[in-house]
Each structure stands twice: as C-alpha cells, then as structure tokens.
Amino acid sequence: MLEAKPKAFLFDLNGTMVNDMVFHNHAWHLILTKDLGANISFEAVKKEMYGKNQDLLERVFGVGHFSQEQIDQISIEKEHRYQAAYKKHLALIAGLGDFLEKAKQSGISMAIGSAAIPFNINFVLDNLNIRNYFKAIVSAEDVVNSKPDPETFTKGADTLGIPYNQCIVFEDAPKGVEAAKNAGMKCVVLTTMHTADEFSAYDNVFAFVEDYTDPILNDLFL
The missing domain is CATH 1.10.150.240 (Putative phosphatase; domain 2)
Incomplete structure (x- = not known):
C-alpha cells in the first residue's frame, strides 16, 4: 500500500526494462x-x-x-x-512503452539507476529511442558503491530533486531491491530472472509483475 502518489520512478535497466x-x-x-x-x-x-x-x-x-x-x-x-x-532481440518489456508515456503525461519524473556501464545503457536507450523520458541517468561510472548500496538510487533521486520516500524503484534482482530498501524506497519487482520467493527478505516490495501490462501498476497513478 502506498501512502501517496509517487513523484519519481527510478528504473534499473537490464532485466527490468529489457528482458536481456x-x-x-x-x-x-x-x-x-x-x-x-x-x-x-x-x-x-x-x-x-x-x-x-x-x-x-x-x-x-x-x-x-x-x-x-x-x-x-x-x-x-x-x-x-x-x-x-x-x-x-532488443525490445522493451511488454507494456513499458505505454507505461513510460503515461508516467510522463502524469508529471512523474523518471531516471535510470543501473550498474551497467554507459556503453550498455546507450545501446538500449538509443536503439529503442526512449532517452527522452529520462531526466537523469546513473551508471556504474557515476557511483563509488554499487548495489546493494543505495547510492545508485539516492543519486538518481537527488538529481531529480525528489525525496527518497516519494520514489518508486523498478528492479528485477534481490540486491537491487535491497539497494532500494537501503535508500528508503518502495519497489516494483519484474519477475524476469527471479521468482517472488527470492525476495522474501525484503519488506519494501509494492508488487511483483511479469511486465508493465499488470493492472496493479495503475495504483501508482492514483
């Protein structure tokens, strides 16, 4: 259950935006x-x-x-x-294109928070033509401490100017969810590589979804 409508979405990249x-x-x-x-x-x-x-x-x-x-x-x-x-095979996970557009139209700020190097982030964003949705990109080269340290997500939120507790993180890996928890952020988990039971140690998961067509994601815009 969310306390209020989030003001920012922070996306991991690999396994979260593309199923790679x-x-x-x-x-x-x-x-x-x-x-x-x-x-x-x-x-x-x-x-x-x-x-x-x-x-x-x-x-x-x-x-x-x-x-x-x-x-x-x-x-x-x-x-x-x-x-x-x-x-x-490069393609957005089902429903993500519409989800990004809905978030943009709703005034929700968005950022990438990934442990990937810029070479890989650019490969996805530019080949899929989605760079315009993101006001901040935090890569492996932008942090001292990688996930599960919260730096990737806190730096993204700081760049957007959004309080941590008003951010929702989208992740696919337990260590990424742990990083979100360490940042004080709720998380939506994409079950592209891991099953829900692998996240049992974390109490910051808002929802588990297979893709971005899941109706539960509508609750993020209420």
Missing part, C-alpha cells in the same frame, strides 16, 4: 569459464550478476587478481559479446 539477463548470463559464463578458466556453473554466475563488472570479477577471482586495465578489457569484451547476441 539470460544474454548477460551467457556472455559472462563463457568469458569466466572459457576465457578465464573459472570453475563456475551457469546458475552460479546468475547469482553473481549484480553490481559493477569489476565487482563480479572480484567476487569470482578475488581482489587484485586482475589489473585495472585487464578488468576494463574483460568488461568491454563481455559487453560486445552481449550486444552482438542480444541486438536482434
């Missing part, structure tokens, strides 16, 4: 196992896909295993592979 996480999963799994020799399963990689690319590499291999130059090279190679595989 399996493509990220495949790209990471191939690089980690085939290129870098890690002994890690596809499912284990899925659980590590939150935060910055550097954070993921450090969780798998340990801090200091790669130089910053190597991390940057691995990161951009992974994103090139992801984009090459996903581009022909």
Whole structure:
C-alpha cells in the first residue's frame, strides 16, 4: 500500500526494462569459464550478476587478481559479446512503452539507476529511442558503491530533486531491491530472472509483475 502518489520512478535497466539477463548470463559464463578458466556453473554466475563488472570479477577471482586495465578489457569484451547476441532481440518489456508515456503525461519524473556501464545503457536507450523520458541517468561510472548500496538510487533521486520516500524503484534482482530498501524506497519487482520467493527478505516490495501490462501498476497513478 502506498501512502501517496509517487513523484519519481527510478528504473534499473537490464532485466527490468529489457528482458536481456539470460544474454548477460551467457556472455559472462563463457568469458569466466572459457576465457578465464573459472570453475563456475551457469546458475552460479546468475547469482553473481549484480553490481559493477569489476565487482563480479572480484567476487569470482578475488581482489587484485586482475589489473585495472585487464578488468576494463574483460568488461568491454563481455559487453560486445552481449550486444552482438542480444541486438536482434532488443525490445522493451511488454507494456513499458505505454507505461513510460503515461508516467510522463502524469508529471512523474523518471531516471535510470543501473550498474551497467554507459556503453550498455546507450545501446538500449538509443536503439529503442526512449532517452527522452529520462531526466537523469546513473551508471556504474557515476557511483563509488554499487548495489546493494543505495547510492545508485539516492543519486538518481537527488538529481531529480525528489525525496527518497516519494520514489518508486523498478528492479528485477534481490540486491537491487535491497539497494532500494537501503535508500528508503518502495519497489516494483519484474519477475524476469527471479521468482517472488527470492525476495522474501525484503519488506519494501509494492508488487511483483511479469511486465508493465499488470493492472496493479495503475495504483501508482492514483
């Protein structure tokens, strides 16, 4: 139950606006196992896909295993592979186009709050021609501490000039919902990669939806 109509929507990108996480999963799994020799399963990689690319590499291999130059090279190679595989499938999650337009017409400010690098954010926003909806974009390069730290979302809200408790976050990952909770924000969860039971630790979830056609989202505009 919402106390009042929200004044801002903060969107995670991958798995929340576009249903692309399996493509990220495949790209990471191939690089980690085939290129870098890690002994890690596809499912284990899925659980590590939150935060910055550097954070993921450090969780798998340990801090200091790669130089910053190597991390940057691995990161951009992974994103090139992801984009090459996903581009022909690139599309907004069902209903999102209409939802963004309704939010804009309702005077709700919107921002992107993603752990993706700008290279990937631009890939989605520009190929789908939706950049005009967003007054702020917070990427991996704009924060010191990635999710579940709240910085990604608090920085987005600060840029919009909206109090944290008047923001609704759209997320698909437990660590993203945790970041929203740490920011004092309610969350709508897209069940593109995770099931509702995987979010049982969090009490800030307003709704679970498969896509943006779910009627419960109308409550955000009341």
